[in-house]
Amino acid sequence: FVALFLLLHNEMVTGVYKSQEQGEVENGRCITKLENMGFRVGQGLIERFTKDTARFKDELDIMKFIYKDFWTTVFKKQIDNLRTNHQGIYVLQGNKFRLLTQMSSGKQYLDHAPKYLAFTCGLIRGGLSNLGIKSIVTAEVSAMPTCKFQVIIQTM
Amino acid sequence: MSRQANRGTESKKMYWYLPFPLPSASLRLMSSELFTLTYGALVTQLCKDYENDEDVNKQLDKMGYNIGVRLIEDFLARSNVGRCHDFRETADVIAKVAFKMYLGITPSITNWSPAGDEFSLILENNPLVDFVELPDNHSSLIYSNLLCGVLRGALEMVQMAVDVKFVQDTLKGDGVTEIRMRFIKRIEDNLPAGEE
Numbered sequence: 001f002v003a004l005f006l007l008l009h010n011e012m013v014t015g016v017y018k019s020q021e022q023g024e025v026e027n028g029r030c031i032t033k034l035e036n037m038g039f040r041v042g043q044g045l046i047e048r049f050t051k052d053t054a055r056f057k058d059e060l061d062i063m064k065f066i067y068k069d070f071w072t073t074v075f076k077k078q079i080d081n082l083r084t085n086h087q088g089i090y091v092l093q094g095n096k097f098r099l100l101t102q103m104s105s106g107k108q109y110l111d112h113a114p115k116y117l118a119f120t121c122g123l124i125r126g127g128l129s130n131l132g133i134k135s136i137v138t139a140e141v142s143a144m145p146t147c148k149f150q151v152i153i154q155t156m
Numbered sequence: 157m158s159r160q161a162n163r164g165t166e167s168k169k170m171y172w173y174l175p176f177p178l179p180s181a182s183l184r185l186m187s188s189e190l191f192t193l194t195y196g197a198l199v200t201q202l203c204k205d206y207e208n209d210e211d212v213n214k215q216l217d218k219m220g221y222n223i224g225v226r227l228i229e230d231f232l233a234r235s236n237v238g239r240c241h242d243f244r245e246t247a248d249v250i251a252k253v254a255f256k257m258y259l260g261i262t263p264s265i266t267n268w269s270p271a272g273d274e275f276s277l278i279l280e281n282n283p284l285v286d287f288v289e290l291p292d293n294h295s296s297l298i299y300s301n302l303l304c305g306v307l308r309g310a311l312e313m314v315q316m317a318v319d320v321k322f323v324q325d326t327l328k329g330d331g332v333t334e335i336r337m338r339f340i341k342r343i344e345d346n347l348p349a350g351e352e
Contacts, residue, residue: 004227007223009194014222036201038197040197041197044287045193073190
C-alpha cells in the first residue's frame with residue numbers, strides 16, 4: 001500500500017500540473033487543488049481513526065494525537081520534532097519526509113518541493129478541522145528531505 | 157499505540173473502550189484507508205476537471221499505466237518471482253502475489269478462453285471502492301479504471317502487451333468485480349544490443 005500510495009501521489013501531482021499546462025499556468029491554483037484533495041482525505045481519515053479513541057482534553061492533546069498517532073500511521077514514521085509557542089502555533093518537523101526522500105537531496109529540485117507538500121498540508125488541516133480546530137497549515141523546506149509544517153490555529 | 161494504554165490508566169472511566177487493534181493490523185488498515193481515500197479524492201477531482209466520464213476513464217488509465225511502469229520494479233525486487241513460462245503462470249502471479257502484496261486481496265481466475273490467451277480476474281471485494289457510491293450522473297465512469305492501467309503498464313515492462321478492461325463492477329450493481337485480460341503479443345526486441 002505504501003508503495004502504491006507514493007506512486008499515486010506522484011501521479012496526482014503530475015496529473016494536476018499537466019491539466020493546468022494546457023490552460024493558463026497558475027501555480028497557486030494547482031497547489032490549492034492538491035491541498036483540497038488532502039483536506040478531504042484528512043477529514044475522512046481522522047473520522048475513521050478516532051473511532052475508538054477517548055475524547056481529547058484540549059488543543060495540545062489533539063496536536064499530540066496528530067503528530068504521534070496520525071502521522072505515524074500515515075507516514076510510517078514518527079515526526080522528529082514538535083514545537084509550540086503555546087499561543088496557537090505549532091511546528092512539526094520531519095527530517096526524512098517520505099514524499100521528499102525519493103527526490104535528489106541537493107538544491108536542484110528545491111523549487112519543486114511545494115507541490116509535493118501541498119497534499120500533506122491539506123491532510124493535516126483536514127484532520128484538525130474534523131476535530132474542531134480551524135487552522136492554516138504551511139510547509140517549508142530549507143534542505144531537501146527535511147521539512148517543517150507550521151500549523152497556525154485560528155481561534156473562533 | 158502505547159498511548160492508548162496510558163490513557164486507560166489516566167482516567168478510569170474509559171475502561172469500556174474497545175481494545176485497540178494490534179498495531180500492525182491497524183497500521184495496515186490505516187494505510188489502506190489512506191490509499192483508498194486518496195484515490196477517491198483524485199477521482200473526484202478528475203470528475204471536476206473533465207467534462208465527460210470517458211475522459212476521466214482515459215486519464216485514470218493513463219495514470220495507472222505510469223504507476224504500473226514503476227510498480228513492476230518494486231514488485232520484482234520484493235517478490236522474488238522469476239520468469240513466467242506461459243500466460244497461465246502470469247495470471248497466477250498477478251492474482252496470488254501481486255494483488256495480495258499491494259491490495260491485500262486474492263482475486264480468483266476464471267473464464268479462460270479456449271486458446272488460453274484470455275481470462276477474468278474476479279474480485280470479491282475491491283478495496284478501492286470501500287467508501288464509494290456512484291452518483292447517477294456518472295453512469296459511464298469506470299471508477300477503478302486505474303487498475304487496468306497499472307496492469308497494462310506493469311506487464312508491458314515485462315514484454316507483454318495485454319488488453320485490460322472491466323466487464324463487471326460492484327459499483328454498477330453487479331455481484332462481483334470482473335477484470336478481463338487478453339494477451340495480445342510478446343513485445344520483441346526491446347533489449348539493447350549485446351544484452352541478454
